[in-house]
Amino acid sequence: MPKKRRSKTERMFMLAFLVMLAGAAGLTVQVLHQLPDVEKISSYIPSESTILYSSDGKILARFHREENRQVVPLSKISVHFQNAVIATEDPRFREHHGLDFLGIIRAGVKNFAYGRVVEGGSTITQQLARNLFLTKKKTLLRKLAEALLALRIERRYTKEEILELYLNQVYLGHNAYGIESASNLYFGKRAAELTLSESAMIAGLIRGPELYSPYRNLKGSKLRQIFVINKMLEHNLITEREGRSAAIESLNFSPKNLRSLGEIAPYFIGFVLHDLTEKYGEEMVYHGGLRVYTTLDSSRQAAAEAVISRFVSEEGKKYNFSQAALISIDPRTGYIQAMVGGANFFESKFNRAVQSRRQPGSSFKPFIYTAAVEQGIMPGTVLMDTPTTFSVWPTRWNPDGKWSPKNFDGKFRGPVTMRYALEKSLNLPSIKLLERVGIQNAVEAAQKMGIQSRLEPALSLTLGASEVSLLEMTSAFGVFADGGIRVEPTTVTKIENRDGVVLYSHSVTEKRVLDENVAAIMIDMMRGVL
Template identity: 35%
Template sequence: MLPHKKASSHRTSGRVVVPALVLAVIILLAGGGGYWYFTRDLPWVDVLKDQKAYPGTKIYADDNVLLGEIKFEKGTPVPLKKVPKSLVQAIVAVEDAHFFRHHGLDYVGMLRALLTNIWAGGVRQGGSTITQQLAKIMFLTPERTFSRKIREVILARRIEARLTKDEILDLYLNKIYFGHGAYGIEMAAQTYFGKHVEALTLSESAVLAGLPKAPNIYSPYADLDRTKRRQKYVLDRMIEEGYITAEEAKSAYSKPLALRNLRKKTDVAPYVVEAVRKEIEERYGQEALYQKGLKVYTTIDPAMQLAAVQALQAGLRDLDKRHGFRGPVEHREPRKTDGKKKDEDETTAGKTVLPLGEVITGRVTAVSGDGVSVLARGVKGRIPPSGMAWALNKVRPAKGEKVPKGKKWRAAPDRILKAGDIIRVRVAALPQKGKGALFDLEQDPLVEGAAVMLDPATGFIRALVGGFDFGRSEFNRALHARRQAGSAFKPFVYAAAMDAGFSPASIIIDAPVTYDEQKDLKPGWSPENYDREYFGPTRLRTALAYSRNIVTIKLLKEVGLKPVIGLARQLGISGPLPEDLTLALGSGSATPLDLTAAYAAFANGGTRMKPILIRAVAGANGEIIESEEPQGEPVVSPESSYLLTSMLQDVVAYGTGWRVREVGRPVAGKTGTTNDYIDAWFVGYTPNLAAGVWVGYDNEKSLGPQETGSRAASPIWTAMMKEALKEVPVEPFVRPPGVTVLEIDAATGLLASFDSEETIPEVFKAGKEPTRASTQADREALEEAARKEFEAAAEREKDKGKTEKKAARRGQRQTQEDRD
């Protein structure tokens, strides 16, 4: 019996062992296969030890001040030894409390995250350690899947096996994203507080440490209330971990945050930096741009660039306000409290330092008849009615509302705002003892614009602004927006006329006219002056000063299309130009830079200088790779240029450019407005600086009634030129030897005589002056010619009216027949 039992036991154990071995092999194969599947394309983490920071390209202004950098890797790396101990502790406390004790994985945290994800039915919580976050940043995509999480775990173990804790922290702090384009702790310190990382305080460190979890949510620029709550959480975690005392945390939390304006000094030329990036990449290739340590020296003058940026932004805001308040940015209902806890307004009040004059975001906390209470960046203040008058004045009385007689009615603040509204405000006055801050209501404009300044003698571009805000739109309108020039094109017609033998004293009759032979236009094209008034015999000087359309069209017809188009092309206008008389009204297109560079030629005696933005490119060791010297081409004679400049000075002296007189020095320039007020221009120059401003919508909609070049563009031009030239001595336009000055009869353009009713000095090319004195017969002949043109126009209108009546009667008969 015993041998039989042994055999049975042997067979039983065999039946158990073999399947177990098979199962083990299957598990091993499955495990190995799974490991191979998840690691088959994972990188070797040894590359982290060999991380090489490519130098990128540095871009400098004309005074060698850094304008910007173009780098493959974002941020500015700093060694761990420069990072304050309190910042490292804050990051560890809030992101990975067991960092110095685990080997890449926090199993307790992973278990908690696993249970949360199972409960949620998907990946909702990561439970990642700092090492895992580094693995994700360096090697993986941000997608939330279980397979990516497994790869993250494997990489974290590999990183911990090959790098020290300090090396991991060094990489992490230089790679993590802190919001608002700030990668790495140095860039974050500069972005939020305007200082180097080593100068950060405990209070500032706690703010930055709270950002990586959700930069957009916890940003102090987005919601300071939430930022302060997050800061407190970080400080509380530091207390729990034994890094700081409760007293230190309380002191840090109570300190006001001196937040930096998001637009840094080096950010005044983002459109320039991007234009240079494209140009350098096109010339030398991507590898040179990011890896060779190039230094690009531009022609930008920092002071002029800042003046252009500020003037354009202020001018676009003013234009936008003229058309009323569009409403709050958004609305957030105030947080409810149980009466025991302080309202969030109280907990954050006084926790930041406001930037005087800057436009920031605030929240309306109360509205009354004498103003609006606002909390902005934790500072309490108010907007008085005067600080929002531009918005209140556009509101009309409600139906049935009683308006006091004899008094100017203005809407109450509650007509446009209510508690919980998120609005944009300008800091008008800082808080004083017992008084809160004063704010003015603002709104970010939807309209766009561009501004350019350049040196007429060299072509060096001194300022270039491609839009209201690069962060909102990177499209560089100064370089690439081809828009109709309107009357800003007229100087090219007059310049060609001066070269063709006309003078500022030449007379053309300003009277209604109809053209039937123009190709691509409807038969019977009848252009009009802007104000639909006509002034008879008109000198070219007066016609240009007041931007008279009819005179300019007739002048173009006499000079010819080809000479004018040829001149515009030689001056650098590259956009489409129609080959018909509408060209005189600016139906052709040009970019702000092209138009400004063309005007600059008139300031430079008729020689067009090639616009230059990059004056030199140097290698990493300073060796000059390429440089560009000024290049000019004579296009218009110096005499014709001076005659035109003299005429354009009168545009400013008494014509459509009158607002520019505020510059306080000799200025020549021209306004431009296109149909339906879609584009507004002012382009002009002093003897040593040319500038152009364009204003319009990207979708080419109207700027609004009466938003002409004079009203919408010239104030911007004036503001930036006043600031740009404030340290530059006043200079006159120098008359060249080939120009003479004579007294003429203002009515005929001929030499003044004893019976001339009005005489004025006028400039002429030597040898092209009038040779005889004006007579009564000359004046009568001009008046008679004008009378005939007006009579012919009246007859055309009469015939047109008869034709329209006949057409109307035919239409009525046809309608009656259709009814019958």
């Protein structure tokens, strides 16, 4: 009887085992049918940040939506970092075919001994499969799909291809995806330049990017770095001497790289971003990995921001203003080298350098005098600075159409030379000069020099009554400096796609709009102002 009972029990266990086996087989078949095609990896193009560079090679900004990533080939990733990741995440990466059964057993034993998870069993290939195709939900189906995908990926791709994909995909904290973005974020350098010590620190972030971030938990980050170094020693990837040296090396972090749009030349960056999205669309700008080389000079920009900050602080209360703007343009190339659109970008993102139109006042007078010189009226010509009433178009505020302007100081000087009138910014002689030159001729002179805003054809044009932008005024004055040559202002010299193919290359186009002698005479007259 006992024998019979055992036989019956054995049969029940066998039946249960077969049912479980059949269920597992059915589940595997079901998952296999639902697996994504790993061939898609060949044509996979990850979302990549667009990067803006200054003219002196500094990164100004990165444009991205969800993921800040810059893809680089394996050859441009430090071997130290490659080894650090392999030692920590998958020591038998070069030996297994997607699944590491020994690693799973070893991790299980170690986790059981410690009573908590201290080591994972997923290979680099499994992690890549999960990152590319699956969710992070911890279910049996997901783990099975992950394992099957890993096997397929290993059959299709080389170890180098798998490692390159993984190192460009892995999340490393503070919205940095991939080692190139993380290397810049933490150390302000390229992935190829990482030292052993730096590599160990970043590799240690994979298991807990936010938990071990040196910007949030420096002590935890250091302990994790030592753990990685010990793993590299354990697997003979470094010598003891290298390990000791890496452990005591002082790391120079770059917390400034945590800054977002708005920290460095924010108004300029916003201006460029607007133009980029107009030309290429948001999808390309935020996901396409463009490399945009701008005209901005970081040292000039820093000086410009300091000037505006000091000017608003020192003069603002005295003259009751809280905003100011500044643009610096190279007149020979049209390159915008500095742009400040306001006193504080975070308080007001309105760019007063390009979006705002204001009455330029007496700074508009040189365009009137330019039209006069073009007609042969020379600096020594005598103009009358005397009280005068002009007939103008009647308005609601001036129904009789009579206008009797005065000079800034309320004084009249009688006969003066044209040079003196410009130097002292005298209103009456300048208005009379505009009458003599012709309003339309003055408008055309300003327009061909770069003023694009609508100019009111009235005598008040002399006093800068028509609103223009600072960008227009700065660019137009550049014509004087460049001997009568007009060059369109620009912010970008070159744009490349993620593969380095040049999409746009700026070429400076010169156009003579003033006779060289006219420009020279105007410069000579304006010297007296200074």
